[in-house]
Amino acid sequence: MSLRFSSPSNPLLLHSHAHFIPLPFSSPILHISPKPKTLSLTITAASSSQPLTAQPTITPSFRTKPPHQVNILVVGSTGYIGKFVVKELCRRGFNVIAIARERSRDDAIRQFTGATVCFSDVTDAAVLERSLDSLALPIDAAVSCLASRSGGIQDSWKIDYEASRNSLAAARRHGATHFVLLSAICVQKPLLEFQRAKLKFEAELADEEAKDPTFSYSIVRPTAFFKSLGGQVDTVKDGKPYVMFGDGKMCSCKPISEQDLASFIADCVVDETKAGKILPVGGPGKALTPVEQGEMLFRLLGRDPKFVKVPISLMDFVIGALEFLAKVFPALEDAAEFGRIGRYYAAESMLVLDEETGEYSAEKTPSYGTDTLEEFFARVVREGMAGQELGEHSFNLQEKKIALED
Numbered sequence: 001m002s003l004r005f006s007s008p009s010n011p012l013l014l015h016s017h018a019h020f021i022p023l024p025f026s027s028p029i030l031h032i033s034p035k036p037k038t039l040s041l042t043i044t045a046a047s048s049s050q051p052l053t054a055q056p057t058i059t060p061s062f063r064t065k066p067p068h069q070v071n072i073l074v075v076g077s078t079g080y081i082g083k084f085v086v087k088e089l090c091r092r093g094f095n096v097i098a099i100a101r102e103r104s105r106d107d108a109i110r111q112f113t114g115a116t117v118c119f120s121d122v123t124d125a126a127v128l129e130r131s132l133d134s135l136a137l138p139i140d141a142a143v144s145c146l147a148s149r150s151g152g153i154q155d156s157w158k159i160d161y162e163a164s165r166n167s168l169a170a171a172r173r174h175g176a177t178h179f180v181l182l183s184a185i186c187v188q189k190p191l192l193e194f195q196r197a198k199l200k201f202e203a204e205l206a207d208e209e210a211k212d213p214t215f216s217y218s219i220v221r222p223t224a225f226f227k228s229l230g231g232q233v234d235t236v237k238d239g240k241p242y243v244m245f246g247d248g249k250m251c252s253c254k255p256i257s258e259q260d261l262a263s264f265i266a267d268c269v270v271d272e273t274k275a276g277k278i279l280p281v282g283g284p285g286k287a288l289t290p291v292e293q294g295e296m297l298f299r300l301l302g303r304d305p306k307f308v309k310v311p312i313s314l315m316d317f318v319i320g321a322l323e324f325l326a327k328v329f330p331a332l333e334d335a336a337e338f339g340r341i342g343r344y345y346a347a348e349s350m351l352v353l354d355e356e357t358g359e360y361s362a363e364k365t366p367s368y369g370t371d372t373l374e375e376f377f378a379r380v381v382r383e384g385m386a387g388q389e390l391g392e393h394s395f396n397l398q399e400k401k402i403a404l405e406d
């Protein structure tokens with residue numbers, strides 16, 4: 001299917017679909033509660049030129065409609081997971097409105113052939129509202145895969161909290177009754193600024209549901225993504241050792257592929273049993289420690305394992321120094337935060353934290369999907385990490401090791 005500009009007066013919008021259901025009114029939907037969870041009573045006006053007449057109608061939940069009549073807004077559509085979510089929702093036959101920023105225009109146009117791509121700015125509530133107004137399409141549900149690209153303190157609050165909040169408000173104003181948030185399992189032990197920003201938004205989703213019983217949310221908290229564990233494949237392939245912290249058993253995770261996670265997120269859009277819930281999710285198979293991941297990689301390469309163990313105290317020393325310097329040079333605050341992010345992932349498992357025992361539990365971490373880390377490593381060994389962008393704040397153990405040796 002080819003892409004075309006929808007109208008010369010609306011250069012922000014690219015359509016590839018013809019079957020969106022246009023909004024039959026120009027004023028916001030007025031919800032009248034209380035009412036059953038799956039029903040909403042709406043008052044609509046046929047058009048802005050006609051007098052507004054109260055016309056009570058019982059609107060069934062979007063979940064009862066066929067996918068081609070359901071409009072889903074996706075913000076963070078151009079991210080590692082967002083791209084797969086857009087494609088998965090399109091594959092399932094939904095009408096997807098993918099919000100992208102201008103700088104990602106080429107990427108979005110190339111990849112989202114089944115979606116309507118709307119170029120806008122999620123960090124500016126007024127701009128986002130105007131963009132959605134100009135689409136004149138009702139929104140049934142929204143999915144947010146937004147995340148700070150840097151993980152810096154201010155940027156985390158700007159994206160993981162404020163931009164997500166802007167997206168919720170805009171989606172709600174255009175009729176959305178369900179919001180799926182891609183969060184992270186690590187927010188259960190919040191020591192980092194991006195985790196606090198995410199938690200604040202998670203709480204606002206719960207508040208929104210409490211205010212309006214016709215609204216629901218699903219908060220998806222995945223364990224580690226494959227891309228986050230593939231950073232050493234190329235260097236190990238080049239003969240270098242696998243680098244890990246402590247004894248390589250301090251943390252573990254049940255990694256999940258981007259496709260499996262996208263499929264789980266798409267399930268959350270339509271599956272009412274997943275509404276009103278916080279959903280931790282990992283991939284298939286047992287939880288893996290860094291040493292097990294390294295052994296798997298050497299096995300695939302047909303080589304004897306070669307490890308370098310970096311004491312975690314070294315990171316504490318570096319972070320301590322950066323935190324001290326940041327008091328004098330505030331520009332170093334983000335550098336200290338990046339150190340804390342690296343330290344966090346070196347020591348904390350990406351598994352459900354059992355409230356009873358206070359320990360991470362592989363058994364209590366649900367598994368979903370079929371893709372395994374071993375298949376992913378085998379693919380990266382063959383094809384490299386191209387397309388597995390790690391993000392600007394990813395913590396590259398190999399570079400750290402090289403710096404230590406210098």
Ligand SMILES: NC(=O)c1ccc[n+]([C@@H]2O[C@H](COP(=O)([O-])OP(=O)(O)OC[C@H]3O[C@@H](n4cnc5c(N)ncnc54)[C@H](OP(=O)(O)O)[C@@H]3O)[C@@H](O)[C@H]2O)c1
Pocket residue numbers: 075076077078079080081082100101103104121122123145146147148149159182183184185221222223224225226228391
């Ligand atoms: N990495 C892991 O192992 C892991 C594990 C569990 C959970 N998570 C969570 O999963 C979430 C998504 O991760 P991801 O890797 O898919 O994220 P990502 O690839 O970094 O994508 C972030 C998305 O947010 C958008 N964005 C960032 N800054 C923006 C700005 N200033 N204005 C407008 N849009 C902006 C990006 O747009 P552009 O493309 O235009 O930059 C992109 O669409 C995060 O919340 C992360 O914490 C990650």
